Amino acid sequence: MDSVSFFGIAKSSVSLVERKSMSTTMIQRLKGQALQWLCRPTQGGLTAALTISLVFLLGQESACAQDAEVVQKHADTVWTLVGAALVFFMQAGFAMVETGFTRAKNAANIMMKNLMDFCMGCCAFWFIGFGLMFGENTGFFGRSWFAFSWQQAHEAGDWPFTFFVFQMVFAATAATIVSGAMAERTKFVAYLIYSVVISGLIYPISGGWAWNGLFGDYNGGTSGWLEDLGFIDFAGSGVVHLVGGASALAGAMVLGPRIGKYGPNGEPRAIPGHNLPLGMLGVFILTLGWIGFNAGSTTAASPDIGWIAMNTLLAASAGAIGATITCWVHFGKPDMTFAANGVLAGLVGITAPCNTVHPVGALIIGSVAGILVVISAVILDTVLKIDDPVGAISVHGTCGIWGVLAAGIPWFAHANSGVTWAQFGVQVVGALAYFFWPFLTCLILFLILKATVGLRTSAEEELAGLDVGEHGNVAYPDFVTASAELEQP
Amino acid sequence: MKKIEAIIRPFKLDEVKVALVNAGIVGMTVTEVRGFGRQKGQTERYRGSEYTVEFLQKLKVEIVVEDELVDTVVEKLIAAARTGEIGDGKIFISPVEKTIRIRTGEVNRDAL
Numbered sequence: 001m002d003s004v005s006f007f008g009i010a011k012s013s014v015s016l017v018e019r020k021s022m023s024t025t026m027i028q029r030l031k032g033q034a035l036q037w038l039c040r041p042t043q044g045g046l047t048a049a050l051t052i053s054l055v056f057l058l059g060q061e062s063a064c065a066q067d068a069e070v071v072q073k074h075a076d077t078v079w080t081l082v083g084a085a086l087v088f089f090m091q092a093g094f095a096m097v098e099t100g101f102t103r104a105k106n107a108a109n110i111m112m113k114n115l116m117d118f119c120m121g122c123c124a125f126w127f128i129g130f131g132l133m134f135g136e137n138t139g140f141f142g143r144s145w146f147a148f149s150w151q152q153a154h155e156a157g158d159w160p161f162t163f164f165v166f167q168m169v170f171a172a173t174a175a176t177i178v179s180g181a182m183a184e185r186t187k188f189v190a191y192l193i194y195s196v197v198i199s200g201l202i203y204p205i206s207g208g209w210a211w212n213g214l215f216g217d218y219n220g221g222t223s224g225w226l227e228d229l230g231f232i233d234f235a236g237s238g239v240v241h242l243v244g245g246a247s248a249l250a251g252a253m254v255l256g257p258r259i260g261k262y263g264p265n266g267e268p269r270a271i272p273g274h275n276l277p278l279g280m281l282g283v284f285i286l287t288l289g290w291i292g293f294n295a296g297s298t299t300a301a302s303p304d305i306g307w308i309a310m311n312t313l314l315a316a317s318a319g320a321i322g323a324t325i326t327c328w329v330h331f332g333k334p335d336m337t338f339a340a341n342g343v344l345a346g347l348v349g350i351t352a353p354c355n356t357v358h359p360v361g362a363l364i365i366g367s368v369a370g371i372l373v374v375i376s377a378v379i380l381d382t383v384l385k386i387d388d389p390v391g392a393i394s395v396h397g398t399c400g401i402w403g404v405l406a407a408g409i410p411w412f413a414h415a416n417s418g419v420t421w422a423q424f425g426v427q428v429v430g431a432l433a434y435f436f437w438p439f440l441t442c443l444i445l446f447l448i449l450k451a452t453v454g455l456r457t458s459a460e461e462e463l464a465g466l467d468v469g470e471h472g473n474v475a476y477p478d479f480v481t482a483s484a485e486l487e488q489p
Numbered sequence: 490m491k492k493i494e495a496i497i498r499p500f501k502l503d504e505v506k507v508a509l510v511n512a513g514i515v516g517m518t519v520t521e522v523r524g525f526g527r528q529k530g531q532t533e534r535y536r537g538s539e540y541t542v543e544f545l546q547k548l549k550v551e552i553v554v555e556d557e558l559v560d561t562v563v564e565k566l567i568a569a570a571r572t573g574e575i576g577d578g579k580i581f582i583s584p585v586e587k588t589i590r591i592r593t594g595e596v597n598r599d600a601l
Contacts, residue, residue, distance in 0.1 A: 268537075268538045269538055269540060270533075270534070270535035270536065270538035270539065270540035271535075272535045272540070273535075327537070330537075331534055331537055332534075333534060335534065335535070335536060335537070337535070337536050338536065338537075374537075377536065377537070378537050381536070381537060381538065382537075391536070
């Protein structure tokens, strides 16, 4: 071991123990540890070189503190990108849930929608979305950082690259929620246009209301209007999930139910999904990704990522238990698809308050979300007659509202959060804003699409499946051969 | 030669196979089939909505045997496939005109 790598170890151990600032006692302890290590007989051969280096290093405590700051900055970047990678993987989770809970004849179409909404959204978010959300905010939306250059971000200390990636995968999450509610009957081209509009305009504008200030060091210190009110939405129950859920509601309303979903007297019929294990795999993937979604939202390698992850998993578990018990009692059997929705409901519910609540609060928020998701799905299905094949509106919309409101309930908040009932009023304003903005804008968007390119496929295509009609693909092509030797009669 | 077609419960396949092999048959064909008899369908639930599965999953076992084997085979088959509840299935026996082994061109008894 040479002296350089020893310094590396010393620096990283400091950064793990203490964030940003380093106290004198910490340095004393480090010195003690290092000297103790040096004095061990087995390391005798290295002692001379290391002692010289250590005297040089530890003699300059301020230099050490500066190093710690650099390491902290790098650790923040690493953790934020790890979080972004986990959130990106949620796209796979959504794809599996949506295809598992729908019919085999539309599986390839759902895969294409889940891939392309990410790809279209990614480009749109760089061109315009990021600037609207995080640029210099003069009231309603941001006006700088559109299609930012390498130069611009590099001169700002490289952090905008990392921050962009993390925020871009969030935008893609909001966009992809809608495809589940609109599954099995939406025209592919209309969905592509929708993807660009939500990732480029609708999501970023409302996102900036609560999160513009996260980029304050780079946009001239501006912030969004909800943020100024003190609105709490740590990782996006409102900003991401409610926006997706409300858009999904608008989409499902304009589209109408799938053929065969309702009988002649309006009674709902079951259209069972073709691969429930695949759907549940998607739920596991989403839960994994959500650790990045919530704990990654610190965008800093700080000690609170642990308790955020803990609250996240507690709420997810409570959500599944709540949903399972609710449908067990109500329908007589614990339906797997509702249990799956319950996990996601708990996760959506805890997303806004994940860093301000205590563990019991997380459990209650999750359980209530699990109960709400079943009730909401049944009401949508039987009373409002809005066909949502995978339960996206209930999971992300209903529980998104619940998550935003729950963040303002002092009973759930931990001792240091400072949440009072005044906060609840702010949360109500936020919930209204994050419901009506995406709902109304998407309603207009889908009506325009319906009148122009067409929003819904033909009845023949819907019955035959969108895989063949839209893409010319078959997801599970049994008995299709690649033989070139078939003779024509 | 006779063809014995038996519609059985899927979970009875192993027992039926063992019983028939013990009775002396050397080959069988199994197909996944759906249908209904007096048992009719059954009601299930998906996301809160009830639906009826009208065509239940069964397996169809087909074997072709010499005439003199038919009675023993059927007897063993019934013993293996029976539960006594509605839905145990049915057996159909029909004459077979000719059997040919594709590989060798052997016919009838030699081909079985």
